[in-house]
Amino acid sequence: MGDLWVFGYGSLMWKPGFEFEDKRPALLHGAHRSLCVYSWVHRGTQERPGLVFGLDRGGACRGMAFRVKADRAEATIAYLREREQVTMVYLEAHRRIAFADGSTTTAVTYVVSRSHPQYAGMLPLDRQLELVRGAVGQSGANPEYVLNTASHLGELGIHDARVTWLADRLKG
Numbered sequence: 001m002g003d004l005w006v007f008g009y010g011s012l013m014w015k016p017g018f019e020f021e022d023k024r025p026a027l028l029h030g031a032h033r034s035l036c037v038y039s040w041v042h043r044g045t046q047e048r049p050g051l052v053f054g055l056d057r058g059g060a061c062r063g064m065a066f067r068v069k070a071d072r073a074e075a076t077i078a079y080l081r082e083r084e085q086v087t088m089v090y091l092e093a094h095r096r097i098a099f100a101d102g103s104t105t106t107a108v109t110y111v112v113s114r115s116h117p118q119y120a121g122m123l124p125l126d127r128q129l130e131l132v133r134g135a136v137g138q139s140g141a142n143p144e145y146v147l148n149t150a151s152h153l154g155e156l157g158i159h160d161a162r163v164t165w166l167a168d169r170l171k172g
Helices: 070-084 125-134 142-155 161-171
Strands: 004-008 022-039 050-068 090-098 104-112
Touching: 004 070, 004 090, 022 104, 022 125, 022 161, 050 070, 050 125, 050 142, 070 090, 070 104, 125 142, 125 161, 142 161
Parallel strands: 004 104
Antiparallel strands: 004 050, 022 050, 022 090, 050 104, 090 104
């Protein structure tokens, strides 16, 4: 096995949690970033769910790709499975990503399972705000997660109107 690429579109962009050799902005076609997953563990509970990002089908997503040396690939996948598949709401997938220079590679990423009970779909922004505002899970407060993601999207020059709308209201 050669080097492994991991595509991050939410908290993996700003808190990968694994060793990597290189990171580069990347584009994934065929899925988009969406606050479409009820969080029952990391940013909420079953009684008071929060919302976290998922890759949902359709569109495109700009994010961050991390290159992991081949000798760390197995450990990285094990870490990602433990982190991302706690409730199996995400499916591990290998998707083609593109870099600004036109080159492409295949990266592991986690896409939302639309058949999972935690799949929230496209909720109205007011409902998203309501869920995020009061939710707290094992990894912390849900507003912190959304604000961190919004901040890192901004640093990468990625404009997401829905995330910006939520972040503006969570700050106020």
